[in-house]
Amino acid sequence: xxxxxxxxxxxxxxxxxxxxxxxxxxxxxxxxxxxxxxxxxxxxxxxxxxxxxxxxxxxxxxxxxxxxxxxxxxxxxxxxxxxxxxxxxxxxxxxxxxxxxxxxxxxxxxxxxxxxxxxxxxxxxxxxxxxxxxxxxxxxxxxxxxxxxxxxxxxxxxxxxxxxxxxxxxxxxxxxxxxxxxxxxxxxxxxxxxxxxxxxxxxxxxxxxxxxxxxxxxxxxxxxxxxxxxxxxxxxxxxxxxxxxxxxxxxxxxxxxxxxxxxxxxxxxxxxxxxxxxxxxxxxxxxxxxxxxxxxxxxxxxxxxxxxxxxxxxxxxxxxxxxxxxxxxxxxxxxxxxxxxxxxxxxxxxxxxx
Amino acid sequence: xxxxxxxxxxxxxxxxxxxxxxxxxxxxxxxxxxxxxxxxxxxxxxxxxxxxxxxxxxxxxxxxxxxxxxxxxxxxxxxxxxxxxxxxxxxxxxxxxxxxxxxxxxxxxxxxxxxxxxxxxxxxxxxxxxxxxxxxxxxxxxxxxxxxxxxxxxxxxxxxxxxxxxxxxxxxxxxxxxxxxxxxxxxxxxxxxxxxxxxxxxxxxxxxxxxxxxxxxxxxxxxxxxxxxxxxxxxxxxxxxxxxxxxxxxxxxxxxxxxxxxxxxxxx
Numbered sequence: 001x002x003x004x005x006x007x008x009x010x011x012x013x014x015x016x017x018x019x020x021x022x023x024x025x026x027x028x029x030x031x032x033x034x035x036x037x038x039x040x041x042x043x044x045x046x047x048x049x050x051x052x053x054x055x056x057x058x059x060x061x062x063x064x065x066x067x068x069x070x071x072x073x074x075x076x077x078x079x080x081x082x083x084x085x086x087x088x089x090x091x092x093x094x095x096x097x098x099x100x101x102x103x104x105x106x107x108x109x110x111x112x113x114x115x116x117x118x119x120x121x122x123x124x125x126x127x128x129x130x131x132x133x134x135x136x137x138x139x140x141x142x143x144x145x146x147x148x149x150x151x152x153x154x155x156x157x158x159x160x161x162x163x164x165x166x167x168x169x170x171x172x173x174x175x176x177x178x179x180x181x182x183x184x185x186x187x188x189x190x191x192x193x194x195x196x197x198x199x200x201x202x203x204x205x206x207x208x209x210x211x212x213x214x215x216x217x218x219x220x221x222x223x224x225x226x227x228x229x230x231x232x233x234x235x236x237x238x239x240x241x242x243x244x245x246x247x248x249x250x251x252x253x254x255x256x257x258x259x260x261x262x263x264x265x266x267x268x269x270x271x272x273x274x275x276x277x278x279x280x281x282x283x284x285x286x287x288x289x290x291x292x293x294x295x296x297x298x299x300x301x302x303x304x305x306x307x308x309x310x311x312x313x314x315x316x317x318x319x320x321x322x323x324x325x326x327x328x329x330x331x332x333x334x335x336x337x338x339x340x341x342x343x344x345x346x347x348x349x350x351x352x353x354x
Numbered sequence: 355x356x357x358x359x360x361x362x363x364x365x366x367x368x369x370x371x372x373x374x375x376x377x378x379x380x381x382x383x384x385x386x387x388x389x390x391x392x393x394x395x396x397x398x399x400x401x402x403x404x405x406x407x408x409x410x411x412x413x414x415x416x417x418x419x420x421x422x423x424x425x426x427x428x429x430x431x432x433x434x435x436x437x438x439x440x441x442x443x444x445x446x447x448x449x450x451x452x453x454x455x456x457x458x459x460x461x462x463x464x465x466x467x468x469x470x471x472x473x474x475x476x477x478x479x480x481x482x483x484x485x486x487x488x489x490x491x492x493x494x495x496x497x498x499x500x501x502x503x504x505x506x507x508x509x510x511x512x513x514x515x516x517x518x519x520x521x522x523x524x525x526x527x528x529x530x531x532x533x534x535x536x537x538x539x540x541x542x543x544x545x546x547x548x549x550x551x552x553x554x555x556x557x558x559x560x561x562x563x564x565x566x567x568x569x570x571x572x573x574x575x576x577x578x579x580x581x582x583x584x585x586x587x588x589x590x591x592x593x594x595x596x597x598x599x600x601x602x603x604x605x606x607x608x609x610x611x612x613x614x615x616x617x618x619x620x621x622x
Contacts, residue, residue: 093450096454097453097454098453098454116454118456118457121454121455121456122456124454125454126454131451133451135368135372137376138371138372142368142371145364145368148364149360149361150361150455150456150457151455151456152357152360152361152456
């Protein structure tokens with residue numbers, strides 16, 4: 001399994017995201033052999049099982065996270081991927097100090113998160129897409145003022161940061177309306193602004209774009225990228241929307257059943273886990289041609305036919321197509337990242353070691 | 355220190371804005387709450403009038419009126435972040451967000467409800483005037499009594515905040531705590547002076563109440579204003595409030611230390 005990019009730092013520029021070797025020896029987040037086990041009671045449905053559980057309670061040990069290790073350099077934006085229940089949120093909670101690990105060691109900015117020292121909390125933020133932290137009855141501006149007081153941000157810095165964020169997300173008018181009158185997307189913008197007013201050096205984003213429309217998702221992605229660029233913040237992002245990950249992260253950590261399946265570049269993920277490639281072939285006259293003989297037909301777009309073929313067979317099948325047919329155009333592509341991720345989650349068993 | 359002053363003033367200011375926004379709801383709530391003391395008052399006034407001397411345990415009908423009208427303000431000062439709020443906060447994981455802030459969550463509770471009290475006091479004044487017009491209380495406090503009363507209602511607020519925080523934190527260990535809360539409120543009703551002035555209680559109840567904090571949250575603030583406590587008793591009362599507040603804060607901190615490990619270990 002490729003464990004690339006350790007000690008590397010991503011530098012974000014307006015047009016592209018480039019990866020360069022960092023000279024920084026500092027590590028923002030270090031996780032070593034981290035585990036979290038829960039003991040959960042369980043019983044069958046029904047009165048009989050209920051009565052039995054009064055005398056003998058059955059428990060099951062759930063290994064939500066099992067022996068995971070990784071490091072993240074300052075300024076890196078890392079996508080944390082996995083299906084529901086994979087252990088992503090549990091890990092984020094351990095990294096922010098909300099959960100007590102069952103084993104292993106965690107260090108964030110040199111602090112042990114579990115101690116929840118004010119100096120540590122002052123430098124982190126956890127944004128959960130499904131949680132509302134703003135005062136429902138007051139305009140977001142009032143909640144922002146509360147955050148200023150909580151984080152003891154000097155007034156001048158607070159106003160400068162707040163106004164800059166408000167302008168970037170274009171929410172000047174909305175910030176004056178009671179939060180209860182805002183739409184989900186508008187509220188999420190406010191939540192993100194509120195979470196960043198103390199300019200945290202480490203930012204955990206748990207599904208920040210959940211339930212939002214495409215335009216709003218794009219806006220929030222752009223804002224997060226901009227924040228990372230301007231403040232050099234380390235960002236750990238979980239999302240089920242691959243567009244979030246593709247736009248923001250060059251490095252991804254894939255977690256499944258509490259184990260790390262992959263830690264490396266986004267492109268490498270496709271390379272490692274995709275058993276197929278997609279050949280797009282355009283022929284002058286496609287009527288009467290049986291494309292099924294070359295691969296699985298997964299789509300047609302005008303004269304272009306999309307074929308899914310085993311990765312190892314790609315070159316041979318492409319050569320056959322060029323020989324057999326009057327090909328006007330031929331492309332070979334990796335499958336969409338969504339398909340790859342789905343494939344990974346569907347096939348890897350719990351026993352797979354990270 | 356300056357940081358906390360800044361935090362408290364900001365949160366209190368927001369609570370005032372928010373609660374004035376809901377002034378009608380607050381008012382209806384306060385009016386609804388008057389039913390309880392008015393029932394006590396009417397019953398005790400009737401009993402007092404039926405006595406040969408026209409009083410019960412030194413309380414004339416007008417003295418009862420003073421007691422139960424001041425009761426309405428003290429009762430409102432006694433409303434703090436409830437154990438049910440703690441239950442909600444712990445079961446639904448809202449505490450997680452609070453724990454990620456570099457300031458103890460209890461500060462928010464104290465500051466927010468303190469701001470709310472400012473609104474309550476303002477709204478209470480016309481209500482008290484109306485009740486005074488109807489029930490004609492006998493109330494002639496000295497300046498010292500007024501000053502002690504002012505501090506005593508805030509002392510009561512602080513003690514009760516700590517007590518209910520301790521109660522609420524039981525939720526860290528078990529989530530079915532409503533029955534415990536109800537039992538607590540029943541004991542408090544009898545031993546605080548909320549049901550009747552403590553001097554009308556049997557001696558053994560008064561003696562038991564002497565070892566507990568409840569009467570310093572209810573009976574003492576009321577008596578400080580309406581009774582004829584000597585200066586020494588007034589100052590001792592404030593001293594007892596300081597003691598119980600300090601004890602409550604200590605208890606909250608000790609329990610919090612263990613409770614939060616529980617929360618961290620299980621997670622929400």
